[in-house]
Amino acid sequence: MKVVRTILITSCMTLAAMPVYSGTLIESIDQEGEAVTTRFEGGMMRADMPQPGSYMIFDLKKEKAYVVDESEHMVMDLSAQMWGRNADMAGGTADRPEARLVKQGKGPTIAGYPTVHYKVMVGDTFCGDEYLSSRAMSEANMQEFGEAMSRMAQQQAQMAGDMGGMMQDPCVSADRSLYEAYLKHGMPLRSVNKDGAVDNEVKRIQTDASISADYFKLPKGYPVMTMDEMMQQQRMSSQRQMENMPGMSDMPSNEEMMKMRKQLQEQIEEMQREMERRNQ
Numbered sequence: 001m002k003v004v005r006t007i008l009i010t011s012c013m014t015l016a017a018m019p020v021y022s023g024t025l026i027e028s029i030d031q032e033g034e035a036v037t038t039r040f041e042g043g044m045m046r047a048d049m050p051q052p053g054s055y056m057i058f059d060l061k062k063e064k065a066y067v068v069d070e071s072e073h074m075v076m077d078l079s080a081q082m083w084g085r086n087a088d089m090a091g092g093t094a095d096r097p098e099a100r101l102v103k104q105g106k107g108p109t110i111a112g113y114p115t116v117h118y119k120v121m122v123g124d125t126f127c128g129d130e131y132l133s134s135r136a137m138s139e140a141n142m143q144e145f146g147e148a149m150s151r152m153a154q155q156q157a158q159m160a161g162d163m164g165g166m167m168q169d170p171c172v173s174a175d176r177s178l179y180e181a182y183l184k185h186g187m188p189l190r191s192v193n194k195d196g197a198v199d200n201e202v203k204r205i206q207t208d209a210s211i212s213a214d215y216f217k218l219p220k221g222y223p224v225m226t227m228d229e230m231m232q233q234q235r236m237s238s239q240r241q242m243e244n245m246p247g248m249s250d251m252p253s254n255e256e257m258m259k260m261r262k263q264l265q266e267q268i269e270e271m272q273r274e275m276e277r278r279n280q
Contacts, residue, residue, distance in 0.1 A: 024140050025209035028202045031193075036200075039209065044216040057216055060148035066218060075224045082152055097122045097170040098177045101185060107131040110189040111202045113139075117221055118185065120171075120178070127171035128193045130178070130180050132186035142187050150179035 023041025030036055038047040045058040053070035065082040066075050089119060100121050107115035108131065115131040137143065171194060189202040216223070225233070 002141065008022075015037060022208050023211040024142070025206040025211075026202060027204040028200055030197075031197060031199050038128075038213065039141075039211055040142070041216070043144060043213050045145060046216055057215075057218065058148075060144060063148075063152075065158065066224070067224070067252070068219060070219070073219075073222055074219055075222045077224050077226045081227060099127060099130075099181070100173075101130065101178075101181050105131075107190075111136070111205055113189060115189055116185065122170045125170055126194055128191065128199075130188050130192075131190040132182065133189050134186035136189060136202075136205060137182070137187035139207055140187060141207065143183070146183045146187075150183060 023039055026038045026040075028038075036048060038045065043059065043061040045060065047056045047058075049055055049067070051069075051071075055068050057066045057068065058064070063079060063083045065078045067078060070213050088267050101118040102121055104117040104119055107117035109115070110131060110133070113133040115133045118130045118132060119126040120130055137146070174259040183201075187202075188200070191199045191201075193199050
């Protein structure tokens with residue numbers, strides 16, 4: 001997906017000299033029927049987003065997360081939002097709904113791996129079905145990724161605080177608690193929601209996929225912005241627009257800025273849920 005910015009001969013020479021490593025490739029189908037390819041190697045992960053030219057890069061060891069948008073030539077640093085280091089968004093410690101898996105028996109063979117069928121329950125509420133494979137978790141070397149995602153989910157649950165537990169659908173809130181269950185029972189190869197629709201299904205796992213050395217690097221020359229920096233840029237842009245409009249020289253109110261921040265955070269959370277569905 002990386003855009004080639006040099007002439008063909010130079011590109012070929014560069015690629016010919018570039019080191020190549022062996023990693024894990026997972027191909028799956030999401031709820032919209034879109035094919036998704038995710039690659040893992042050495043504590044790094046890259047996952048394509050639905051929009052062409054957009055992808056996410058995770059550095060699990062450094063707890064870094066980035067969204068790359070090639071159409072805008074920019075990178076958004078979401079490490080604080082993903083890993084729970086944004087003090088302004090920290091919440092309370094209220095009890096939150098925890099999902100539990102209820103074993104149903106042997107599941108179908110998916111992507112060549114045997115599975116076990118579990119129902120996902122939150123209290124007495126049915127939230128869907130999971131088909132897990134301990135063999136796939138082991139052979140795909142997904143333990144490190146699963147542990148990192150579990151830490152991320154715990155930190156985000158703390159950030160969500162009291163309001164997260166009270167306002168969200170219990171099944172949505174409990175999704176993040178499933179990562180600990182995955183570590184214990186196996187990699188999810190098929191996830192079905194409470195309405196019976198398949199959210200994600202793995203079609204192929206390749207454990208010796210060739211991955212170039214720079215595949216997980218951020219594009220050179222792209223500005224890297226945090227969410228706060230993006231909010232500040234939006235505020236300045238709004239101010240300039242209003243200064244150019246008669247009778248509209250005032251800056252956005254604090255209430256308006258809080259609303260903008262909330263909307264942006266909701267977009268980030270939706271993007272993360274999409275990423276989680278794609279990489280379950």
